Amino acid sequence: xxxxxxxxxxxxxxxxxxxxxxxxxxxxxxxxxxxxxxxxxxxxxxxxxxxxxxxxxxxxxxxxxxxxxxxxxxxxxxxxxxxxxxxxxxxxxxxxxxxxxxxxxxxxxxxxxxxxxxxxxxxxxxxxxxxxxxxxxxxxxxxxxxxxxxxxxxxxxxxxxxxxxxxxxxxxxxxxxxxxxxxxxxxxxxxxxxxxxxxxxxxxxxxxxxxxxxxxxxxxxxxxxxxxxxxxxxxxxxxxxxxxxxxxxxxxxxxxxxxxxxxxxxxxxxxxxxxxxxxxxxxxxxxxxxxxxxxxxxxxxxxxxxxxxxxxxxxxxxxxxxxxxxxxxxxxxxxxxxxxxxxxxxxxxxxxxxxxxxxxxxxxxxxxxxxxxxxxxxxxxxxxxxxxxxxxxxxxxxxxxxxxxxxxxxxxxxxxxxxxxxxxxxxxxxxxxxxxxxxx
Ligand code: PXG
Ligand code: PLP
Numbered sequence: 492x493x494x495x496x497x498x499x500x501x502x503x504x505x506x507x508x509x510x511x512x513x514x515x516x517x518x519x520x521x522x523x524x525x526x527x528x529x530x531x532x533x534x535x536x537x538x539x540x541x542x543x544x545x546x547x548x549x550x551x552x553x554x555x556x557x558x559x560x561x562x563x564x565x566x567x568x569x570x571x572x573x574x575x576x577x578x579x580x581x582x583x584x585x586x587x588x589x590x591x592x593x594x595x596x597x598x599x600x601x602x603x604x605x606x607x608x609x610x611x612x613x614x615x616x617x618x619x620x621x622x623x624x625x626x627x628x629x630x631x632x633x634x635x636x637x638x639x640x641x642x643x644x645x646x647x648x649x650x651x652x653x654x655x656x657x658x659x660x661x662x663x664x665x666x667x668x669x670x671x672x673x674x675x676x677x678x679x680x681x682x683x684x685x686x687x688x689x690x691x692x693x694x695x696x697x698x699x700x701x702x703x704x705x706x707x708x709x710x711x712x713x714x715x716x717x718x719x720x721x722x723x724x725x726x727x728x729x730x731x732x733x734x735x736x737x738x739x740x741x742x743x744x745x746x747x748x749x750x751x752x753x754x755x756x757x758x759x760x761x762x763x764x765x766x767x768x769x770x771x772x773x774x775x776x777x778x779x780x781x782x783x784x785x786x787x788x789x790x791x792x793x794x795x796x797x798x799x800x801x802x803x804x805x806x807x808x809x810x811x812x813x814x815x816x817x818x819x820x821x822x823x824x825x826x827x828x829x830x831x832x833x834x835x836x837x838x839x840x841x842x843x844x845x846x847x848x849x850x851x852x853x854x855x856x857x858x859x860x861x862x863x864x865x866x867x868x869x870x871x872x873x874x875x876x877x878x879x880x881x882x883x884x885x886x887x888x889x890x891x892x893x894x895x896x897x898x899x900x901x902x903x904x905x906x907x908x909x910x911x912x913x914x915x916x917x918x919x920x921x922x923x924x925x926x927x928x929x930x931x
Contacts, residue, residue: 524549525549525908525915534893535893535895536894536895537895537908538897539906540909541772544772544777546750547823553822554778554823556822558778558779558819561815566814570598570811570812574812581783581824582598582812584824585820588755588756590764592764593768593786595788595790596785597612598783598808598816599783599808600781602636602743602782603637603642604637604808605770605771606637606708606743608784610628610642610645611641612767612784612786613706613739617705619794625702625703625737627703627705628644628704628706629663629666629695630646630663631647631665632647633648634647634710634713635647635651635710635714641660643659644660648715664698667688667691669713669725677851678860680861682720682723683722683723686728689728690728692732692733701736704738709726709741710743711752712746714865718904720860726761727763733766741768741769742756742769744757745769748773750773750832750836750909751863754833756768760863766786766790768785775819776823778823779820830910835910836864839864839913842913843907847861847867849920855930856870864909865904866905868923872900878898880901884923892925892926896923
């Protein structure tokens with residue numbers, strides 16, 4: 492059914508200005524490789540790899556074939572008390588790729604579910620170790636950890652929390668965010684200043700007494716809030732403080748896992764191994780919803796006591812380890828390996844950085860940030876109309892330049908394909924420049 496023939500009002504869109512959108516809908520009905528197509532056949536270049544999801548491009552033939560085969564072979568099989576061969580295989584593949592010592596994998600269906608699963612694992616792990624007093628969870632200002640109650644509570648994005656302020660889960664606190672535009676504007680890669688902000692965790696250890704703290708959760712590079720790479724030395728210091736105080740360190744790698752930082756995991760890139768890694772998105776190249784929580788042996792082993800006929804963790808989703816999602820995941824891991832995707836992504840970094848920073852002297856631009864294949868151009872807000880400049884850029888890119896870009900308020904975010912072609916990137920940024928030149 493075409494948009495014109497549909498009742499679009501029935502559809503409540505997520506994280507979207509519904510009324511504004513429905514006045515002139517932007518609807519995609521097909522995709523191939525690096526492009527989307529609309530119902531009337533217009534081809535658009537996707538500068539966001541889906542929603543940080545589809546690093547290999549859309550409708551990769553190997554993943555499509557694996558999903559088609561699987562859905563006809565085993566469509567569904569519960570993973571409570573019985574399981575399927577594909578879930579087992581994917582757990583092995585992903586943990587093989589993970590940093591040393593991280594050898595266990597719990598499946599979910601999204602990043603938000605992975606976050607809440609990881610928080611529950613952290614709490615239950617301490618309890619299983621006889622440290623049930625460790626109940627406090629620490630997030631960070633500006634962090635994004637999905638939209639379920641746990642993730643929203645440890646998250647630090649004010650508008651996401653505002654309507655639910657009295658209903659956030661108890662026992663949560665936040666360390667300070669790391670963005671410092673005065674000292675670090677236009678940093679190429681990791682900002683130099685701010686490692687000392689990790690000491691804010693020491694402050695909370697004093698305030699709450701560290702014996703009450705279960706876990707700290709951070710994105711290695713904050714994505715959704717507008718791409719905030721960590722200051723040099725910051726993550727290393729967080730790791731040290733957690734070790735000193737027996738606190739579990741959780742990396743939310745929903746965006747940074749699977750090549751976005753030129754390595755399998757952000758943990759590899761930073762040389763910092765957390766206790767728990769949260770993934771989703773690139774696990775299946777976005778083809779079928781799936782997430783995974785990866786844990787260190789010491790975390791898993793903490794649960795493997797007590798009567799052997801008893802469930803160790805009372806947690807799981809109907810679709811945990813769904814065979815079709817798992818088949819998509821296995822094919823995705825195959826392609827990452829066969830095509831050398833992570834190395835390819837690493838080789839694109841410098842060109843991407845140079846293109847982004849060519850906007851540094853543009854009249855609207857107040858900061859440019861990048862790390863790996865994550866990038867952001869922050870524009871000054873218009874007087875009295877925060878977000879308007881970003882939204883206008885998004886719309887003009889779509890309608891005038893056949894380009895899909897994402898804006899969070901006045902920050903443009905970029906998530907190029909891990910296998911982008913350099914000339915595609917050049918053309919896309921040339922189009923963005925035309926748009927920025929044309930708007931007030
Ligand atoms: N953690 C992180 C670090 C994420 O980036 C989630 C959890 C939640 O995943 P699900 O699959 O439940 O959406 C995410 C998701 C943006 C943007 O604009 C990023 C996300 C979601 C929506 C928008 O960058 N990331
Ligand atoms: N609500 C009801 C009534 C259910 O029976 C279930 C699962 O069996 C759920 C919610 C949870 O659904 P899911 O396992 O897909 O998260």
